[in-house]
Amino acid sequence: MTITLDSKVPSGDIADMWDNHRFNIRLVNPSNKRKYKIIVVGTGLAGASAAATLAELGYEVEAFTYHDTTRRAHSIAAQGGINAAKNYPNDGDSIHRLFYDTVKGGDYRSREANVYRLAQVSNEIIDQATAQGVPFARDYGGLLDNRSFGGAQVSRTFYARGQTGQQLLLGAYQALARQVGLGNVKLHVRSEMLEVVMKDGHAAGIVTRDLTNGTISSHSAHAVVLATGGYSNVYYLSTNAMACNVTAAWRAHRKGALMANPCYTQIHPTCIPASDEFQSKLTLMSESLRNDGRIWVSKTADDARAANDIPEAERDYYLERIYPSFGNLAPRDVSSRAAMRMIEQEKGVGPLHNGVYLDFAESINRLGKDTIEARYGNLFEMYERITDENPYQVPMRIYPAPHYTMGGLWVDYNLMTNLPGLYAIGEANFSDHGANRLGASALMQGLADGYFVLPYTIGDYLADYLNTEPVPTSDPVFTEVEQAVADRTRKFLATKGTRSVDWFHRELGKIMLSNCGMARSASGLEKALSEIPALKDEFEKDVRVLGESDDMNQALENAGRVADFFELAEVMCRDALDRKESAGGHFRVEHQTDEGEAQRDDVNYSHVSAWEWKGPGQAAVKHKEPLEFKYVKLAQRSYK
Amino acid sequence: MDVKLRVWRQGGAFGAGSFKEYSAAGISPEASFLEMLDIVNEELTAAGEEPIVFDHDCREGICGTCGLMINGQPHGPQQGTATCQLHMRKFSDGETIVIEPWRAAAFPVIKDLVVDRSAFDRIVEVGGFISVATGAAPDANLIPVPRDAAEASMDAAACIGCGACVAACPNSAGQLFTAAKHGHLSLLPQGQPERLQRAQAMVDVMEKFFGSCTNHAECETACPKGISIDYIAQLNKDYVKSQVANRNLAGQK
Numbered sequence: 001m002t003i004t005l006d007s008k009v010p011s012g013d014i015a016d017m018w019d020n021h022r023f024n025i026r027l028v029n030p031s032n033k034r035k036y037k038i039i040v041v042g043t044g045l046a047g048a049s050a051a052a053t054l055a056e057l058g059y060e061v062e063a064f065t066y067h068d069t070t071r072r073a074h075s076i077a078a079q080g081g082i083n084a085a086k087n088y089p090n091d092g093d094s095i096h097r098l099f100y101d102t103v104k105g106g107d108y109r110s111r112e113a114n115v116y117r118l119a120q121v122s123n124e125i126i127d128q129a130t131a132q133g134v135p136f137a138r139d140y141g142g143l144l145d146n147r148s149f150g151g152a153q154v155s156r157t158f159y160a161r162g163q164t165g166q167q168l169l170l171g172a173y174q175a176l177a178r179q180v181g182l183g184n185v186k187l188h189v190r191s192e193m194l195e196v197v198m199k200d201g202h203a204a205g206i207v208t209r210d211l212t213n214g215t216i217s218s219h220s221a222h223a224v225v226l227a228t229g230g231y232s233n234v235y236y237l238s239t240n241a242m243a244c245n246v247t248a249a250w251r252a253h254r255k256g257a258l259m260a261n262p263c264y265t266q267i268h269p270t271c272i273p274a275s276d277e278f279q280s281k282l283t284l285m286s287e288s289l290r291n292d293g294r295i296w297v298s299k300t301a302d303d304a305r306a307a308n309d310i311p312e313a314e315r316d317y318y319l320e321r322i323y324p325s326f327g328n329l330a331p332r333d334v335s336s337r338a339a340m341r342m343i344e345q346e347k348g349v350g351p352l353h354n355g356v357y358l359d360f361a362e363s364i365n366r367l368g369k370d371t372i373e374a375r376y377g378n379l380f381e382m383y384e385r386i387t388d389e390n391p392y393q394v395p396m397r398i399y400p401a402p403h404y405t406m407g408g409l410w411v412d413y414n415l416m417t418n419l420p421g422l423y424a425i426g427e428a429n430f431s432d433h434g435a436n437r438l439g440a441s442a443l444m445q446g447l448a449d450g451y452f453v454l455p456y457t458i459g460d461y462l463a464d465y466l467n468t469e470p471v472p473t474s475d476p477v478f479t480e481v482e483q484a485v486a487d488r489t490r491k492f493l494a495t496k497g498t499r500s501v502d503w504f505h506r507e508l509g510k511i512m513l514s515n516c517g518m519a520r521s522a523s524g525l526e527k528a529l530s531e532i533p534a535l536k537d538e539f540e541k542d543v544r545v546l547g548e549s550d551d552m553n554q555a556l557e558n559a560g561r562v563a564d565f566f567e568l569a570e571v572m573c574r575d576a577l578d579r580k581e582s583a584g585g586h587f588r589v590e591h592q593t594d595e596g597e598a599q600r601d602d603v604n605y606s607h608v609s610a611w612e613w614k615g616p617g618q619a620a621v622k623h624k625e626p627l628e629f630k631y632v633k634l635a636q637r638s639y640k
Numbered sequence: 641m642d643v644k645l646r647v648w649r650q651g652g653a654f655g656a657g658s659f660k661e662y663s664a665a666g667i668s669p670e671a672s673f674l675e676m677l678d679i680v681n682e683e684l685t686a687a688g689e690e691p692i693v694f695d696h697d698c699r700e701g702i703c704g705t706c707g708l709m710i711n712g713q714p715h716g717p718q719q720g721t722a723t724c725q726l727h728m729r730k731f732s733d734g735e736t737i738v739i740e741p742w743r744a745a746a747f748p749v750i751k752d753l754v755v756d757r758s759a760f761d762r763i764v765e766v767g768g769f770i771s772v773a774t775g776a777a778p779d780a781n782l783i784p785v786p787r788d789a790a791e792a793s794m795d796a797a798a799c800i801g802c803g804a805c806v807a808a809c810p811n812s813a814g815q816l817f818t819a820a821k822h823g824h825l826s827l828l829p830q831g832q833p834e835r836l837q838r839a840q841a842m843v844d845v846m847e848k849f850f851g852s853c854t855n856h857a858e859c860e861t862a863c864p865k866g867i868s869i870d871y872i873a874q875l876n877k878d879y880v881k882s883q884v885a886n887r888n889l890a891g892q893k
Contacts, residue, residue, distance in 0.1 A: 049774075052774070053773075053774040056773040056774060067697070067705065068695065068705070068756070068757060068758065069757065069758065069760065069761050069801065070761075071704070071761075071801055072697060072698075072703045072704060072705050073703075074697070074698060074703070076698065076702050076703050077698050077700055077702050077703065086780070086781075088781065124775075124777070126780045127777040127778065127779055127780045128772070128774060128775070128777045129780075130777065130780035130830070131770065131772040131776070131777035131778065131780075131830055132769070132770050132772055132777075132830075133769075133770045133793070133797075133824065133825045133828050133830050133831055135790050135791075135793040135794040135797050135824070135828065136780075136790070137790070138784075138785055138786075138787045138790045139787065140787050141784060142784030142785050142786050142787060142790075143781050143784055144780055144781055160794060160797075161794060163702065163794075163798065166702055166797075166798075166800075167794075167797055170797065173764075174764060174768055174769035174770070175769060175772075175774075177761060177764045177765045177768060177769060178765070178769040178771065180761075180765050181765030181766055189758065212750050212751075241697040241698040241699070241703060242696060242697055242698075242699060243697050275668075275670040276668055276670055276671070278668075278671065278675055278678065278679060279675070280672070280674065280675050280678055280699060281699045281700075283699070283700045284700070381720070382700070382701065382725070385701075385718075385721055385725050385727070386672075386725065386727070388727070388729060451774045451775075452774070452775075455774070498686075500682055500685045500686070502678070502682065503682075544685060544686075546685060546688065546689070546690045546691070547690045547691075551651075551751070552693055552750055552751040552754065553693075554691070554693055555685065555691060
């Protein structure tokens with residue numbers, strides 16, 4: 001297969017591109033839309049909003065989720081907010097500024113045209129969500145309130161307490177439920193996609209496993225949309241939900257879809273540090289806390305004193321010191337690395353010396369406890385439940401944790417992968433955040449893709465297939481894949497080794513976190529590239545999965561996901577090794593400025609690295625999509 | 641710390657279930673309740689016994705997937721806390737902990753501690769929404785919402801759909817879940833046009849699945865998000881009104 005990466009970015013001025021593109025692409029007549037069937041996999045923000053909107057337009061939609069209901073997707077855990085260029089606070093925001101901040105925040109590694117469109121539709125998302133009944137925070141006049149977030153000097157973040165993701169997801173879930181109730185969407189719950197089916201180079205459907213009874217079945221459609229989220233769980237410990245996995249995207253990758261910039265992962269600076277080794281996941285504390293919390297460590301290494309016993313003069317408010325203009329609101333990648341350095345200097349706090357303080361004492365003195373409680377009460381409660389410490393009295397302890405993956409399936413301006421008829425939206429694609437995502441931009445992107453981009457762009461592909469039937473599921477392309485899925489499932493059960501799936505997952509996580517985490521080096525990545533295949537080999541020979549395949553079997557579900565993480569981990573390390581520069585979340589220790597900041601190499605690496613699957617045990621092959629910057633001037637990112 | 645577990649194991653909705661005893665030794669009080677179950681499952685796997693199946697996902701108390709009856713209390717002894725946020729420090733060394741699935745006819749057991757809560761979705765599908773198609777929304781600041789109304793709506797919208805309210809109720813009633821959805825939408829100006837149809841449609845479907853509310857208020861105590869039964873009163877009021885108003889709207893005075 002020869003691969004040409006055509007981004008399909010429209011010509012003309014960036015401010016007119018999306019308008020022109022919508023005018024130029026083909027439409028499907030309203031009465032013809034019902035003749036098309038579209039499969040949407042995943043029902044988080046991107047998937048639920050897309051499925052609902054496509055159904056409202058008249059398409060026949062089938063939606064799939066491995067959860068028991070579409071309201072559980074991990075979008076629900078997003079706390080802080082959603083960005084939009086409304087400029088309600090009158091502080092100088094605009095579409096262009098949101099665009100500029102996002103490209104800069106992404107360390108100049110995203111596609112300008114996509115980001116501009118994202119900023120353009122951001123305002124419509126707020127309108128749509130409000131009309132759906134999302135109870136955003138309001139001021140006393142009844143109008144919408146905003147707060148500021150990392151990487152921006154304007155207040156453009158809309159929020160619903162610390163539960164913005166939950167409320168936006170419920171908005172999308174309810175829109176989807178309405179379409180399910182009307183019979184416009186057929187919903188499959190507890191149903192996991194295990195393979196994409198291709199016919200003559202086009203996406204023809206998917207094969208799924210019913211998680212309650214193991215039934216493997218085929219579903220065909222004119223187009224398939226993957227809205228299956230990110231892959232932070234490759235690190236085992238992350239802020240992602242336990243079931244988050246890469247399988248849907250990875251199975252598409254194995255069928256020829258390119259995986260773009262897999263090494264761009266985000267380590268979120270404000271998570272609760274691990275308390276011991278059997279920790280199953282890490283809990284995020286919203287970045288919004290950095291609006292009123294001050295981050296510090298003791299100026300002395302190995303300081304054994306309790307936080308409140310360390311006098312003001314002996315504290316190092318290192319973010320305020322190093323980045324005076326952004327201070328505690330420096331972007332995520334910058335803040336995370338700064339915390340990592342404090343720990344390296346043995347200034348870590350807490351029983352395991354694995355955190356830094358996030359202190360609200362000054363804000364509580366200035367604003368009163370009631371104001372802080374109104375802003376962050378639920379987050380403070382959550383913190384206390386987990387750590388048994390009261391953050392109104394002692395500073396929180398926080399530490400960076402894997403949180404979001406900017407990399408993902410390569411998509412063009414229409415959000416279609418390089419496989420015709422296969423789309424990727426939300427965190428599952430790579431397109432908008434470059435090498436680092438700004439806070440409150442994930443919700444924006446997921447909903448932009450689902451509500452306002454994909455529902456238009458998909459028509460351009462479908463127009464060619466008017467009055468054609470989807471490939472029947474009796475076609476050999478489906479029956480062969482079903483057989484392969486069944487064989488793979490059986491193989492996990494037949495291995496009958498000695499170690500649990502979780503054991504292997506934890507080991508893989510350790511390799512990835514130490515070698516492909518916050519700081520990466522050539523030697524570490526090479527080491528990982530030799531350790532991962534060895535561990536994968538051992539997994540294949542020694543994994544123990546008990547129970548049956550025709551029953552609810554969580555270890556079996558997990559085995560398939562972890563097997564795919566092994567292969568993903570390899571291409572992540574390969575991508576990280578190949579990218580001999582530091583950009584955003586990808587920090588190569590060999591490439592840093594004298595002050596320890598990420599040093600890009602725009603001459604050699606101003607491109608998207610899109611990797612092609614070449615088979616098990618084979619090195620993936622890199623394809624390049626050059627990135628051109630016409631509207632944002634490339635500069636060394638500075639938040640000083 | 642060491643604890644003994646009595647765990648409900650069941651093969652399916654029609655399988656016979658029973659309690660099985662396990663011991664969990666050397667558990668750190670810092671471990672979460674579900675991490676303790678993870679450790680037990682690792683040991684079961686090592687011993688060749690099939691692990692205990694339980695629902696869980698985000699493990700930060702927001703997705704609503706987890707839900708265990710712990711010592712007869714939905715989500716266990718700590719108020720305002722979902723199972724996944726419960727920590728072992730809330731238990732004492734040597735204690736016996738009884739773990740069961742939600743028990744309600746509307747929530748059939750799928751396996752062990754996993755139940756099918758899709759009846760909740762059937763309620764939402766008939767009215768738990770504001771009918772606004774994508775693209776049809778006016779500017780978000782066009783309709784001011786009094787701050788207190790937005791806050792009261794948010795209090796109800798905090799529902800995570802876990803089902804603890806149903807599990808706690810002696811009648812297995814679905815009122816608190818339904819009322820929370822109704823309260824969330826009906827306290828906002830955007831939710832007014834469909835308010836009474838919403839009340840009637842959701843209650844009618846609710847009653848097909850769940851028992852009747854007789855004001856025990858166990859649901860409010862069990863709710864990990866502390867949702868007030870005041871919302872049930874509002875739902876009841878709207879439901880009564882709907883019996884007249886919806887007929888009037890349909891011209892059947």
